Amino acid sequence: MAKNADKFRAGYVTLLGLPNTGKSTLLNQLLAHKISIVTHLPQTTRKNVTGILNGPDYQIVFIDTPGILKPRYNLQREMMKNVTGAIADADVLLYMVDINDKRQSPKDVQHQLAGAKEKPVILLMNKIDLVKNKKDLLPYMSTYAALYPFKTIIPISAEKNDGMDLIVKELIPAMPFSPPYYPTDYISDQQERFFVAEIIREKIFKLFKQEVPYSCHVEIEAFQERPGEKDYIRAAVITERTTQKSILIGKQGESLKKVGEYAREDIERFLDRPVYLELFVKVTQDWRKKDQQLRDMGYSQ
Ligand SMILES: Nc1nc2c(ncn2[C@@H]2O[C@H](COP(=O)(O)OP(=O)(O)OP(=O)(O)O)[C@@H](O)[C@H]2O)c(=O)[nH]1
Ligand SMILES: [Mg+2]
Numbered sequence: 666m667a668k669n670a671d672k673f674r675a676g677y678v679t680l681l682g683l684p685n686t687g688k689s690t691l692l693n694q695l696l697a698h699k700i701s702i703v704t705h706l707p708q709t710t711r712k713n714v715t716g717i718l719n720g721p722d723y724q725i726v727f728i729d730t731p732g733i734l735k736p737r738y739n740l741q742r743e744m745m746k747n748v749t750g751a752i753a754d755a756d757v758l759l760y761m762v763d764i765n766d767k768r769q770s771p772k773d774v775q776h777q778l779a780g781a782k783e784k785p786v787i788l789l790m791n792k793i794d795l796v797k798n799k800k801d802l803l804p805y806m807s808t809y810a811a812l813y814p815f816k817t818i819i820p821i822s823a824e825k826n827d828g829m830d831l832i833v834k835e836l837i838p839a840m841p842f843s844p845p846y847y848p849t850d851y852i853s854d855q856q857e858r859f860f861v862a863e864i865i866r867e868k869i870f871k872l873f874k875q876e877v878p879y880s881c882h883v884e885i886e887a888f889q890e891r892p893g894e895k896d897y898i899r900a901a902v903i904t905e906r907t908t909q910k911s912i913l914i915g916k917q918g919e920s921l922k923k924v925g926e927y928a929r930e931d932i933e934r935f936l937d938r939p940v941y942l943e944l945f946v947k948v949t950q951d952w953r954k955k956d957q958q959l960r961d962m963g964y965s966q
Pocket of ligand 2: 689690709
């Protein structure tokens with residue numbers, strides 16, 4: 666046991682906010698590691714992502730959640746259950762807003778934080794790099810401060826790595842005294858295959874338009890470490906319709922090949938070893954609306 670074991674602090678911090686506010690970008694910056702996928706499209710994150718920040722006398726377990734929305738189909742309903750669960754598990758909440766987003770109505774904050782009860786909530790005003798006149802931030806801050814008893818308000822730019830130190834400084838003393846929850850060299854408790862599937866999904870979000878990325882689920886069917894050879898990974902991209910399947914594959918398989926090339930580069934960077942990646946496309950009609958499918962795909966808790 667370390668000398669000051671009784672002084673160790675450890676706790677859970679949940680990141681929440683509307684889709685596309687920059688929650689996953691923030692998690693990656695805080696950990697200085699890309700573990701949560703980021704795209705320009707909303708609803709990128711579907712399952713909670715755990716990221717662990719280890720310090721000499723603290724461990725902060727961050728939970729990145731799907732953006733808050735009104736569910737229109739079963740998958741979205743499960744996504745929102747992830748959010749509710751992560752709010753309940755948290756010691757402290759980081760509520761993020763994109764200050765340039767007109768969809769964001771400050772009045773929604775009370776509703777969105779209803780499950781937070783008495784828990785401390787820090788408001789993060791993200792994307793300040795896009796604000797020309799920093800004075801414009803002040804009325805925004807007071808509007809929010811009047812609507813919810815935030816512990817503090819921190820203007821940040823997750824993308825530009827601006828304000829990260831302030832967040833950590835604020836969080837450490839807010840963590841309860843506790844031994845660490847995970848070994849202190851862990852960066853996440855999720856398995857490699859989860860991150861591999863997420864990286865493939867990120868490339869699909871980046872390469873395809875409209876409904877196609879939203880219709881895709883990625884399943885890792887095989888993940889074999891082979892001594893003296895590259896790891897073998899076989900992944901199935903599951904989509905909802907044959908028309909989407911043909912778009913994903915593209916002329917002479919060119920589109921899918923691109924997904925594979927981009928994904929492999931990132932997977933190798935993430936795993937720090939070379940891999941052989943094989944991709945397939947399958948159709949499971951309307952999987953986003955089917956509870957049994959969602960359970961099998963690991964979206965239900
Ligand atoms: N200009 C600017 N863009 C940012 C900043 N932080 C994030 N972004 C961009 O905002 C978009 C959404 O970022 P994400 O991190 O995926 O957002 P999210 O909140 O996790 O989104 P969901 O998973 O859909 O809920 C991406 O294009 C990011 O590059 C920032 O500080 N400034
Ligand atoms: Mg996200």
